[in-house]
Amino acid sequence: MKTGDQPAKLATDFFLRADTLAIARDLIGKLLVVPDEAGNRLSAMIVETEAYLGEIDRAAHSFGGRRTARNEITYASGGHVYVFFIYGMYFQLNFVCGPEDSPHVCLIRAVEPVEGIGIMRERRNTKNDRNLTSGPGKLCIAFGIDRAFNGADLSGDRIWLEDFRTPLPDEIACGPRIGIDYAGEFATKPWRFWLGGNRNVSATKSKVKSQR
DNA sequence: TGTCCGATTGGT
């Protein structure tokens, strides 16, 4: 692109597709961009995601059609941001997928810093850069994402995605989602996706082999 | 209003 051109934001159409698993997989390699208070670009490449398939998915907040103030935004059309608070101290970043009234989402579990890493270091207060954004709670701290981002539109100017890198099919691994042991048969669905071998993929106590 | 517990993290 020419000097001075702005990178293109990922179009809303990306999130309007009916196949949420494909969206979760295709998010790997995209660039997450969130300007800080001063307008500096903070950005990172998405390296790990999880899909939550709405009403049918016991692990999803909208399982069985549950619709509350907290998860209301997940019933909106794809391309909106769903942020929720968990464990008394962390936020989790999700993107709403599919058409209106289909409360599917993709959780962003880990990213690899690209721009603004100095600011991320300040916010995370950790020596090891590997700990900057290698988990769903960590990346929200690094990017300053809190409940104020809930409901944001990814076509707006507070948070968005850009094309960055297109992984080869072989580079993308999948396996069971993390922290949903209560979800019965859904606990073992291979609906987590990550960039194989990437060092920023979140640490898990039961690391599962990739499967395809 | 009361109780239970979570789509995590960091330190022991």
Add this chain to the structure above:
DNA sequence: CCAATCGGACAG
């Protein structure tokens, strides 16, 4: 292995 820490969901 376990504490931190608190809002959401649901029962009563």
